[in-house]
Each structure stands twice: as C-alpha cells, then as structure tokens.
Amino acid sequence: MIDMTVRHEHFSPAIVAEGLVKRYGATTALAGVDLTVPAGTVFGLLGPNGAGKTTAVRVLATLIQPDAGRALVGGYDVRHDGHRVRQLVGLTGQYASVDEMLTGHENLLMIGRLLGLSRSAAKARARELLADFRLAESADRPARAYSGGMRRRLDLAASLVGRPRLLFLDEPTTGLDPRSRNEMWDVVRDLVGGHGVTVLLTTQYLEEADQLADDIAVVDHGRIIAHGSPEALKKQTGAQTLAVRPGDVTDMPLVVAAVAELAGVAPEVAGSLVSARVTDPAVLPALVRRLDDAGVPIGEITLRSSSLDEVFLALTGHPATDGPTSAKPTSPTDVTGGEPAVDDPAARIPAATRS
C-alpha cells in the first residue's frame, strides 16, 4: 500500500473516517474503511460496482448508520450529530434523485424552501443555478422530460442550493456522454478551485479519478486496497498501456524486442498488436524513434490510460469483479437522452490525446 501523501497540511481534514463497517445480512459492504480528506481537496473512491463506494458515501452523508467505526464530517460525528453534518453537505446520487413530476425550477425551489430560504430568495437561487447549469430554457418543463445529462445537472444543482462546504458525488458521470462528462468535470474543478468546496467522489473510471482527485483510494470488497496521489498510484500500477502494430508483420520480432526493452516488461502479443503497461509516457516517443531509425513502418501506435480492470490486476492479481450488490437497473427514461453507455472503453479519451 502506498503511503498517504499529505499535500494540504495547513488545512484540518474535512472528512475523517476510522474503521467503518457496514453489513447487510451476510454481505459486508464496508469491511473497515479508514480515510482522511483534507479540506478543499478532491478525494476519489475508485472501484468496481459493489465495492462499497456508495455505502461509504451513504454513511458519510448520514443516510445510513455504520455498524462499527466512526466518521467526522466537518468536525461532526455522523452518528450523533447528523443534523449538523447535513447542514454542511450536498449529495448527488448515482441515479439522479430529482422529482420527475416537478419542473426543474420547482425542484430547486422546493429545496431552497426546505433549507429555510424565503420564497423570493429560493426563486432567485433556483434561477441562478438553472442558468449556471444551462437549464434555464427547460426550467418550466417537468424533469421527466429531461435527458439523462440534464437530469444529472439538475441533480447536481439541487445539491448546491444550500452552498454546501462538502459535496458527495456518487458516480457523477456514469451514463453520461463524453461532452456531458467533461462539463461535469469542469463544474467540479470550479467548485473546488473557485469556491473551496471539499469533494468526495466515487467513480469506476481511473481516468476520472486521475483528472479530478488529489488523492485516490482504490476500493475492493469493502476495503481500501491502495491509497495515494494519482501520480503515485499510476507509478505503482503502470497506469498507461502502450500498443503498437507494425505496418508489416514480418517486423514483429523486432517490434516485440524494442517494446520489451523500452517498457522493461515482456509485452503481450495479440495478433499483430504488441502491448505493454508502462509508467513513463516518454516510452512512446522513444519507441517511435527506435522503430524509425530501424526503418520499421508503424501501422498504429497508441498510449492510453489503463482501465480499472488493468489497475486491479496490477494491484490484486485478479481482475475487478462486480461485488454482491451490483448496480440498480438504469431507469428506462435514462435512454431518452440518446447518450451512449460509457462502459465502452472507446468512449474514454486516450491519455495520449490529452494536454
């Protein structure tokens, strides 16, 4: 396990959890989770379905009580001071929990009123958030007519009505198309960078945790199996995969030898595709130079982020398997947005194309 990198020593932790355990009958959803999230940072819980990510969020947001262990959120015990914790946090669940029968405006108005805003203040806040989240034009349409991306934005807006100091985002981009996902990332960056909000997010995508989180904890079967900065985690797991296909198959032995030497590991060969996990992206230009010098034509060459599966394999020696509590079925209305499922690795942006 990687040592925790503390890069915000001057802040007190926004979230501290110690030995959290939660069981559902014979199923152990959390098997002793410890975590510390410094104020003003983004903490990513990375893991497959059923790893216990959502359970951890539900405990920290006071929706459920842990069977054992203790957690402080904003300095308050989630078990004994839930009402105070709820005054500090916002929660956006995995499946957009907006009231489908109400319009976007009414959803936000209701929450403003519940939070004690006057009618006019609640209306003003609702309008402001609807504009910020590009929902102003659909403000007076029932939320059931919204696309998946719009619902997700409304759900996030709903959790921001009370200007929370801490935000829990449970798989904020699962089911979103790449454009909506990038928008969501920008919103999170703005909340943290511009407003000092502390964010705890769960995700199944290494890419997302890498993009947003200051610290990442990898969760498997209710336990944190690795913990550290994205850089440290990538260094440990070989977070990128280099793949090359020679233009001419007769060059295969030469290519395999070059990849083996530069990556320092024995490459996998599938058909004419040679691939290896690498920790240093500089391997890519080095390989290009090497093959060019040798006069070997390159058919295809890519450097992409390793998938969660590959990270799991590196950390545990077994691929990520869905735990006992697999995800709820997506509600049928989620398909109205016409957005592709994001489980398709092709939908992820290859690391090589990023700045």
Added chain:
Amino acid sequence: MSAVTALPGPIPGTTGHPEPVGSARVSPLDALRHTATLAWRTLVQVKHNPMELLDFSVQPLMFLLLFTYVFGGAISGSTGDYLTFALPGIIVQNTLFTTLNTGTGLNTDLTKGVFDRLRSLPIARSAPLAGRILADMTKQIWAIAMLLGLGYILGFRVQTGPLQALAACGLVVLFALAASWISVLVGMLVSEPEKVMIFGFTLIFPLTFVSNAFVQTTTMPGWLQAFVKVNPVTALADATRGLLVSGPVWTPAWHALLWAAGLAAVFAPLAVAAFKRRV
C-alpha cells in the same frame, strides 16, 4: 443502543475546529414548515400530471354516475332514491381507495431516490412522511367536495344540516387518515409502486363491496350479513349516511371511530418503524 461505543475525544489527527453550523436539532416550527413545503410539492405534482387529477377526481364521479344510472333503478326502483342511499357509500369507498395513493407515492419516492435527496437535507426526519399525508388528506377533501357537488347537481340533498355534513366529512377523513397507515406500511414493504395497488385492491375491494355502502344488508344471504355487520366500512357508511341523510349516527360513528383508533394504534407504529428502517 449501538453496540459500538463512541470513542472519547477527537480522532487522532483531527486538530481543526468543527465547521460553524446552526443548531443540532430541528425546531417544531421548522418541522411544520418542512411538512408544508413537502405537502406543496406533492400537490404541485398534480399540475404536471393530469392523469393523477383524473385518478382522484374523475374516477369517483364515474363511479357516482355509474351506480346511480346503471344500478340505481334495479336496486332501489328509482335513480333518485338510490342516489340518496348510495352517495354516502360512494364517498366512503372512494376515500378508502384513495388512501392507497399515500403508499404508492411514498414507494415512488423511495425507489426513485427522492428520499435520499430529502434525507441528505437538514430537515425534520418526519417531514417527508407528514408532508405526503397532509397533501393526500387535502386531495381527499377535494374528492369529497367533488362528489357532493356532482351529487347535488344530480339531485342529492343533505337532509340534516351543514354542521352534520361537516361532521360526516371529518369522520370520513379521520378514518382515512387512520387507514392510510396500512397504505404507508405496505408502501414501505413492497419493491415497486404497482404492488401497493395490487395489495390495496385485493383488500379494499371486498371490504367496501361486502358492506352496506351500496346495498341494504338485508338483501344479502345470512352468512354474508354476519360479515357485513362487523365490517368497519359498514359502520363508517352508516354513520356518514346518518350525518348526511337520515338514520342512526351515534352507534355507527362510535364503531367507526373505535376502528380508526384501533387501526392507527396497530399500523402507525408498524408503518413508522418500517419507514425508519427503509429510508
């Protein structure tokens, strides 16, 4: 009592001060405000969902027209006589069926994740339940008013007085409030809203029809009369009839109130426990 004792003092490493926030509890006045806001939310839903309006306004009116003009002549010899007899019964029947909406609404909130959102907010824990019940009682009063209004147009006249008529509405709503705890309990136990309806129809259909809500008890076979006489719907229909038209009031009203108290005493604690367990 939790098996885990809270550790004394701060967790090691937590040196910072807690974030400044408001009080540790919700004040009763705030709890009422939260309940009112959530009741508003349930009523506003109707605006965007005309089918629901149809459900709790048009359906009872259809029943009223159907019973009066299709069965009325056959049962009472004249539609006017039958309307006078049956309208109180239809009010009772409709009110009991409408209690199912409380369970389906709660179950929908549960399965759609709306409760997660509400419970993450610093509001009274009872407000989502109380707000739903308050809104549903408002709908009940609306439906009773519609039935009395259409009844008036068709020739039904309150033969007692305005106070008795108000008492009739109050009694029916009070009974519905008690009965809705069954609906809440079922709503908390089943996996999807439709199952509340299936359960409700299975229970409420025989209860309302095997009563004297629509026909005189004396027209039924003896073994069935035995059930009709102990059926709480009979007591409620008799009392409503007595308060709106004529007939005994005190005895059936007491029976109905006792039943209501009994239902609430048994099902309210069960429903609240199920609510706390599920949300």
